[in-house]
Amino acid sequence: MKLFLVAAAATSIGASLPLTVLAQDGSIARLGIHDQLKLLDVRVDRDLAQGSLSQAEADRAHREINRIEDETRSDRVRNDGHLTDADATRLQARIDRLRGTVRWERTSAIDA
Numbered sequence: 001m002k003l004f005l006v007a008a009a010a011t012s013i014g015a016s017l018p019l020t021v022l023a024q025d026g027s028i029a030r031l032g033i034h035d036q037l038k039l040l041d042v043r044v045d046r047d048l049a050q051g052s053l054s055q056a057e058a059d060r061a062h063r064e065i066n067r068i069e070d071e072t073r074s075d076r077v078r079n080d081g082h083l084t085d086a087d088a089t090r091l092q093a094r095i096d097r098l099r100g101t102v103r104w105e106r107t108s109a110i111d112a
Contacts, residue, residue, distance in 0.1 A: 033072055033088070036095050037065050044102060052106045064098050 031039070041062065048058040068091060075087040083091070 033091050033095065037069055040095070040099060040102070041065050047106050053102070057105045061098060061102050068094050
């Protein structure tokens with residue numbers, strides 16, 4: 001099933017939601033933490049290849065992606081294979097910060 005990215009809406013308190021996808025059948029699903037990190041990893045590689053991120057910026061982003069993945073695994077081990085709502089919220093906030101940092105670095109490189 002092919003999926004298309006749809007912008008996630010912000011809640012009234014300003015926290016962002018996980019990325020959502022629109023499937024060919026019109027259904028909407030949220031991307032999990034693992035899938036968001038995979039997409040972000042691909043984006044970092046693409047931006048590096050296009051020259052809109054430096055090697056150092058890409059390395060920092062990859063290290064943070066790896067740390068979030070490690071932390072996700074740790075949280076799941078601690079909770080019988082599941083993430084608590086608090087863990088999921090904390091991890092989502094880290095992904096959102098990283099996504100914003102990569103966007104800012106990419107935009108700064110283009111403006112320079």
